[in-house]
Amino acid sequence: MDPGAAGTKALVFDVFGTVVDWHGSVAREVRALVKSKGLRVNAVKFAKAWRAGYRPAMDRVLRGEAPFEKIDVIHRAILEDVLTQFKVTTLAEAEKAHLNFVWHRLKPWPDSVRGLKRLKSKFIVATLSNGNTSLLVDMAKHGGLPWDCVFSSDTFRLFKPDPGMYLGAAGMLDLRPEEVMMVAAHKPDLRAAAKCGLKTAFVKRPLEHGRGATLDLASEPEFTVNAGSFLDLADHLGC
Amino acid sequence: MDPGAAGTKALVFDVFGTVVDWHGSVAREVRALVKSKGLRVNAVKFAKAWRAGYRPAMDRVLRGEAPFEKIDVIHRAILEDVLTQFKVTTLAEAEKAHLNFVWHRLKPWPDSVRGLKRLKSKFIVATLSNGNTSLLVDMAKHGGLPWDCVFSSDTFRLFKPDPGMYLGAAGMLDLRPEEVMMVAAHKPDLRAAAKCGLKTAFVKRPLEHGRGATLDLASEPEFTVNAGSFLDLADHLGC
Numbered sequence: 001m002d003p004g005a006a007g008t009k010a011l012v013f014d015v016f017g018t019v020v021d022w023h024g025s026v027a028r029e030v031r032a033l034v035k036s037k038g039l040r041v042n043a044v045k046f047a048k049a050w051r052a053g054y055r056p057a058m059d060r061v062l063r064g065e066a067p068f069e070k071i072d073v074i075h076r077a078i079l080e081d082v083l084t085q086f087k088v089t090t091l092a093e094a095e096k097a098h099l100n101f102v103w104h105r106l107k108p109w110p111d112s113v114r115g116l117k118r119l120k121s122k123f124i125v126a127t128l129s130n131g132n133t134s135l136l137v138d139m140a141k142h143g144g145l146p147w148d149c150v151f152s153s154d155t156f157r158l159f160k161p162d163p164g165m166y167l168g169a170a171g172m173l174d175l176r177p178e179e180v181m182m183v184a185a186h187k188p189d190l191r192a193a194a195k196c197g198l199k200t201a202f203v204k205r206p207l208e209h210g211r212g213a214t215l216d217l218a219s220e221p222e223f224t225v226n227a228g229s230f231l232d233l234a235d236h237l238g239c
Numbered sequence: 240m241d242p243g244a245a246g247t248k249a250l251v252f253d254v255f256g257t258v259v260d261w262h263g264s265v266a267r268e269v270r271a272l273v274k275s276k277g278l279r280v281n282a283v284k285f286a287k288a289w290r291a292g293y294r295p296a297m298d299r300v301l302r303g304e305a306p307f308e309k310i311d312v313i314h315r316a317i318l319e320d321v322l323t324q325f326k327v328t329t330l331a332e333a334e335k336a337h338l339n340f341v342w343h344r345l346k347p348w349p350d351s352v353r354g355l356k357r358l359k360s361k362f363i364v365a366t367l368s369n370g371n372t373s374l375l376v377d378m379a380k381h382g383g384l385p386w387d388c389v390f391s392s393d394t395f396r397l398f399k400p401d402p403g404m405y406l407g408a409a410g411m412l413d414l415r416p417e418e419v420m421m422v423a424a425h426k427p428d429l430r431a432a433a434k435c436g437l438k439t440a441f442v443k444r445p446l447e448h449g450r451g452a453t454l455d456l457a458s459e460p461e462f463t464v465n466a467g468s469f470l471d472l473a474d475h476l477g478c
Binding site: 133134149175 | 372386414
């Protein structure tokens with residue numbers, strides 16, 4: 001094991017982008033819908049616009065400007081805006097509800113399940129996601145993600161990067177912050193976890209925003225581990 | 240599937256006694272400790288006395304006479320009383336702490352893991368236990384219990400039979416109460432769940448209090464399903 005990781009007992013995972021490929025999964029379903037309904041919509045731009053509404057909506061809750069809502073509700077509100085923006089007016093309520101649940105059906109990255117199984121042999125593996133519990137449970141059943149435990153925004157009625165999320169997960173596991181490692185493809189999430197005393201693993205997901213997107217994939221000495229995949233993370237952690 | 244069970248989407252499980260054998264597991268560890276320390280203690284009586292302190296302690300919290308505490312803390316307070324009662328004065332702090340965590344190491348009944356795997360193929364399977372999250376996660380890793388999700392007293396800061404436990408689990412799964420089935424070896428737990436609108440499965444555990452104990456194992460038409468084991472429950476539910 002990397003010496004800096006000694007003493008880790010649990011790994012808590014960001015999910016959207018880190019464990020599952022939201023961009024590819026959403027674009028794929030939108031593309032199929034566009035085809036079946038004869039719409040003129042760029043599925044990749046649609047997926048990006050939908051995702052782009054997510055962080056501002058959570059930030060409004062964290063600033064106290066909006067009440068806590070589950071991500072399913074937030075996703076649906078953004079979807080309505082995006083449908084208007086893309087001039088899609090022909091979807092029935094059942095079609096919109098089904099499309100909104102694409103976030104429950106996101107596909108794991110190719111290394112996710114195999115990596116999690118290796119990591120689970122040595123550590124507690126849990127989600128620590130801004131997704132809601134039902135979304136995370138559906139996704140896990142759909143993709144075969146072997147979580148020991150699901151921590152979500154509705155467990156704590158907060159969103160990352162509120163410290164209550166990171167310290168809340170450690171508290172529910174009865175672990176000290178330094179016994180918990182946050183695993184994420186996003187540096188701000190890891191920096192917020194580190195401020196709470198958690199260890200950190202940066203996992204590079206170059207395709208999170210699809211091909212051709214420019215992402216900050218540089219390793220950083222500030223993180224406990226920098227890894228290219230969950231299998232590489234398992235190697236670093238001696239599983 | 241039994242017709243009364245139609246529409247069930249998630250099964251939530253009582254754990255102590257229903258999924259795992261607290262009596263046998265605690266008595267076994269106490270017996271080993273008694274032997275290694277040369278104590279004169281009846282391990283079966285010790286296990287029963289420890290468990291007997293549990294319900295009154297939770298009831299004090301539910302009546303507002305004591306603040307919410309995790310079961311680990313409650314178990315430890317009862318353990319101190321039971322050690323006094325059995326005149327055991329020679330345990331070091333580390334030995335007491337280890338013994339207290341026997342509740343994290345309780346063994347599944349012989350049918351539990353196999354039954355849960357079958358049930359998990361068709362339904363969400365989750366704990367709904369008065370145990371705390373870390374206890375339930377440790378126990379699952381120890382015994383190979385394949386939960387999709389862990390709901391515990393510290394998820395809701397309540398104990399069963401408070402309606403907030405049953406309705407809280409349904410709410411976090413975004414299911415209607417009648418889409419959730421409570422599985423338990425204890426009739427009061429099932430009756431409290433039924434009052435909240437959940438379906439119910441009574442699973443008979445004749446050895447919960449060891450050999451020779453008299454338990455109420457009669458099937459009841461008020462329950463959605465009456466089953467002799469988790470495998471029998473899987474048969475009833477068509478898995």
